[in-house]
Amino acid sequence: MAYTKYHPVYLALEGRTILLVGGGFVATEKLQSLLPSGPHITVVAPWINDEVRALVDAGSIRWEAREFLPTDVVDYFMVIAATNNPQLNAEIYELGNSLKKLSNSVDDPEHCNFIMSAIAKSGPMQVAISSAGCSPALAQRVRNRIEREILTDDMGQLAEFLGEWRPEVKKSLPTYKVRQAFWEQVIDSQLPRTLASKGVEAANELFQSMLRRAILASAEPSSVDPKKVYLVGAGPGDPGLITVRAVEILRKADVVIYDRLVNPILLGYVSPGAECIYAGKERGTPGQPRQDHINTQLVQFAKQGKLVVRLKGGDPFVFGRGGEEALALAKAGIEFEVVPGVSSSIAAAEVANIPVTHRGISAAFAVFAGQEADDSRGDRIPWKAAANIPTAVFLMGVERLPLIVSRLIEEGRDPNTPIAVVSNATMSNEDVVVGTLSTIVDLAVGVRPPAVCIVGEVVRVREQIASLLLASLGQAAVAA
Numbered sequence: 001m002a003y004t005k006y007h008p009v010y011l012a013l014e015g016r017t018i019l020l021v022g023g024g025f026v027a028t029e030k031l032q033s034l035l036p037s038g039p040h041i042t043v044v045a046p047w048i049n050d051e052v053r054a055l056v057d058a059g060s061i062r063w064e065a066r067e068f069l070p071t072d073v074v075d076y077f078m079v080i081a082a083t084n085n086p087q088l089n090a091e092i093y094e095l096g097n098s099l100k101k102l103s104n105s106v107d108d109p110e111h112c113n114f115i116m117s118a119i120a121k122s123g124p125m126q127v128a129i130s131s132a133g134c135s136p137a138l139a140q141r142v143r144n145r146i147e148r149e150i151l152t153d154d155m156g157q158l159a160e161f162l163g164e165w166r167p168e169v170k171k172s173l174p175t176y177k178v179r180q181a182f183w184e185q186v187i188d189s190q191l192p193r194t195l196a197s198k199g200v201e202a203a204n205e206l207f208q209s210m211l212r213r214a215i216l217a218s219a220e221p222s223s224v225d226p227k228k229v230y231l232v233g234a235g236p237g238d239p240g241l242i243t244v245r246a247v248e249i250l251r252k253a254d255v256v257i258y259d260r261l262v263n264p265i266l267l268g269y270v271s272p273g274a275e276c277i278y279a280g281k282e283r284g285t286p287g288q289p290r291q292d293h294i295n296t297q298l299v300q301f302a303k304q305g306k307l308v309v310r311l312k313g314g315d316p317f318v319f320g321r322g323g324e325e326a327l328a329l330a331k332a333g334i335e336f337e338v339v340p341g342v343s344s345s346i347a348a349a350e351v352a353n354i355p356v357t358h359r360g361i362s363a364a365f366a367v368f369a370g371q372e373a374d375d376s377r378g379d380r381i382p383w384k385a386a387a388n389i390p391t392a393v394f395l396m397g398v399e400r401l402p403l404i405v406s407r408l409i410e411e412g413r414d415p416n417t418p419i420a421v422v423s424n425a426t427m428s429n430e431d432v433v434v435g436t437l438s439t440i441v442d443l444a445v446g447v448r449p450p451a452v453c454i455v456g457e458v459v460r461v462r463e464q465i466a467s468l469l470l471a472s473l474g475q476a477a478v479a480a
């Protein structure tokens with residue numbers, strides 16, 4: 001069952017008139033729930049209990065000490081039947097409902113055109129919980145848990161704080177979308193913790209500086225064009241290595257189609273309403289998204305008017321098939337922009353202290369697709385060039401390492417040439433294995449992709465840096 005009969009809304013009851021028929025325990029509960037919202041409540045009942053009487057004496061409600069009359073419902077905005085007579089309650093409901101009043105016969109869902117929910121509250125934050133009349137007791141349980149675990153005092157204080165700033169933000173930031181992005185940024189920032197631990201003054205200061213920055217940023221014309229598809233590089237893995245431009249675009253995306261090597265943390269920049277579609281391709285695994293399907297998706301989403309981001313590991317045009325996507329978009333007449341990323345082909349060497357070029361050692365480097373290596377001699381790697389270029393970088397090659405090494409040696413590369421295999425570069429599980437062409441296959445036997453292999457004398461720079469560091473640290477220790 002869909003349980004869609006009831007739609008939750010929050011009624012503004014201040015100054016509204018409510019007729020409550022009955023003066024016992026159930027009526028008391030309704031009064032306690034309704035009175036904080038400021039309605040004018042009239043109780044009609046021949047008898048009322050002490051709690052209701054106390055409210056009458058305090059002037060909080062009016063009491064007419066008599067039986068209910070059918071004409072009573074006419075003047076009220078809301079009618080609640082809370083007598084101990086179910087048949088009378090149902091009749092009161094029918095009368096109210098026929099006059100299009102909000103009408104509720106207590107504990108009788110069949111005779112209600114609205115129901116009241118269990119309310120969890122902290123300051124201005126309110127969560128209304130309903131079980132669609134199935135189990136008010138269970139709804140109460142859920143309410144208690146929300147109050148205990150989520151709607152804590154801090155949350156109420158935060159809502160109040162943000163509420164104070166709301167008019168100022170509305171005045172200062174131009175559009176709904178900009179404001180929404182700003183509020184999300186504030187909520188995800190240090191501000192909630194600052195407010196809870198250091199108080200309102202410190203939080204105000206922080207908020208002001210965030211608002212100033214948002215005002216400055218919104219004054220610049222937005223450089224993200226919703227008509228374009230963005231082919232964006234996500235960097236090699238460390239979320240800090242994505243570009244500022246990429247983040248700016250991700251924040252505005254409606255759809256993000258992302259690859260296997262994209263760090264999922266980066267999807268945190270995408271706004272909550274946007275769609276994130278995984279399109280990772282793993283070689284040899286059936287049921288993988290095909291490139292032409294991805295191309296079609298890019299075109300289709302763009303034609304639906306969505307701001308589409310194709311997010312790729314490293315750089316989109318370095319073995320990223322970004323070129324094919326650009327061609328597909330161009331063919332469909334869709335504008336696109338390529339946002340370069342930090343490519344693992346350079347970054348993996350760098351994090352291992354290996355410069356791909358180095359004065360006096362390497363004046364050129366080239367990047368090869370290692371997975372192309374095969375025994376057929378018809379593969380597409382220019383082995384002669386790979387064997388002769390000062391620095392040869394192989395991506396997607398760790399599984400073909402024996403073949404790569406033997407082909408390089410065959411083409412004349414010295415077997416003593418150093419080689420480094422850097423796996424999971426820039427990530428917490430980064431690993432570097434160093435050897436020579438004649439030793440690396442045994443040394444790197446357990447290394448799994450993703451990995452980059454760097455071949456050339458530049459690998460020795462890593463050792464030089466390490467020994468210089470060691471020497472200077474040793475000197476510092478002796479001096480201390």
Ligand SMILES: C[S@@+](CC[C@H](N)C(=O)[O-])C[C@H]1O[C@@H](n2cnc3c(N)ncnc32)[C@H](O)[C@@H]1O
Nearest residue numbers: 314315318320343344395396424425450451452
């Ligand atoms: C399909 S290619 C994509 C390359 C990507 N466009 C780039 O510019 O880095 C995937 C290969 O990149 C390399 N790679 C990507 N991220 C890596 C990382 N964090 N560490 C080591 N190698 C990585 C591996 O060789 C992997 O097999």
